[in-house]
Amino acid sequence: MALTIVAYLRSHGKLPNRAKEVDAEPVSFGDARKGKLWFKEICVACHGDKGEGYGAGVVGTAIGKSGFLNKVSDGFIRETIKHGRSNTRMRGFSGADGLANLRDSEIEDVIAYLRSLGDQHNRAR
């Protein structure tokens, strides 16, 4: 199943039709305050201070905006953080060859922080 998810993520450039198994994953249980620290340390360089994306002169997408957050499940965000996107500067964040070796619980914290940026309430879909 993990391979299916990776293949799925790689086959979609931008916002995908959400794959069932990814969206069926549990909602994030992270701690946004801790996630903020990781976000500042790792993600801001490419996604902007509050995840504004390209508009802020960075290479990454607007992951802190509701236009993105409204459309994606926690599972989608989780798998993207873990596995990255092939052929882009978004590399995975788990395992020794990741951009940073985040533990699963730390990835959950980052998701919680992202949700707090968008202040979204439609987490479970």
Ligand code: HEC
């Ligand atoms: C080295 C630059 C870089 C870093 C660091 C980085 N990203 Fe990315 N990220 C990107 C790029 C570039 C994309 C767009 C990939 C694409 O074209 O599909 C992306 C895409 C994403 C997406 C998918 C967005 C979408 O529109 O589908 C998510 C979610 C994401 N990043 C989360 C994170 C998080 C969380 C962190 C910090 C833990 C992080 N990224 C750190 C460069 C980066």
